[in-house]
Amino acid sequence: MKRLLLFLLISNLAFSQSVEIRLVNPMVGAPSCNYFFNDWMCNTTNDAGLNAIFSTYGVQYFKVKGGHPYYNNTTIMALSGNYPPQFVAELSAYSSVVASAKFWDPNTFSDVLFLSLANASIGTFTGTNNNIVVTNDANLNQIFQTYNVIQYGLYVASVSDTVYTLTCDCDVALLKAALQNYPNVVDEVDFFHAAFLSNQQFEQTKAIIAPNPFSDNFSIETEQPISNYSIIDITGKTIAATSSKSELDNQSSRLSAGIYILNLLFDNGQTANYKLVKK
Incomplete structure (x- = not known):
């Protein structure tokens, strides 16, 4: 599995x-x-x-x-x-x-789970009905209706895995059990781990990153010079580290769709972390 x-x-x-x-x-x-x-x-x-x-x-x-x-x-x-x-x-x-x-x-x-589909073409998102997610599989739709699944987003799409994140207004442990009992469509399901961020960037923003979510590259606007850039994936692994913005652009363009943490080290010795979303 x-x-x-x-x-x-x-x-x-x-x-x-x-x-x-x-x-x-x-x-x-x-x-x-x-x-x-x-x-x-x-x-x-x-x-x-x-x-x-x-x-x-x-x-x-x-x-x-x-x-x-x-x-x-x-x-x-x-x-x-x-x-x-x-x-x-x-x-x-x-x-x-x-x-x-x-x-x-x-x-x-x-309230969040990871869900890996057994077949990439069965269980895909098709829309919402009364704010409840609808897929192209009737039985999965029934589970989503029962447990009030309000978000279902593609997280990873590759040859070996098609993984979604889903958010519910429910007891997520019960939803997890229900999904595990539907192996014809659901290959694997697990809880979604949080990324612990540094200083609340909503209150003490040191940089403006746009666009975010991004498709290829993004700009960084800041008053402080940046000496190093790092991108960390949801597993905590550093997948890019460079002192060059052009090299950062090169590496970020190769990222798979998903959620990352952008760590910036400024010339004054301070650091800041920002959520980065690749479409």
């Missing part, structure tokens, strides 16, 4: 009852501190109400999850610790700021 390369290099921390929070507005409730790649250092946000809840339940640190294929403009945080059910209930009740809150693995998203 074909295996999906879904593992991301992450920090070796243990979690007992990690909580995932998705914000309504990425700028309200966002981290108010600076943090660095794979370092858990934040415990406060820019929203007083959310800070009060965090303080009540002793939140010590959290981190932003990057790379969500559907909610890519929304802040999603993983909170480490051992929390009671009341914590999630109180977060959920704070609906003006918190879109969703649930206990979940800090390294994956609670």
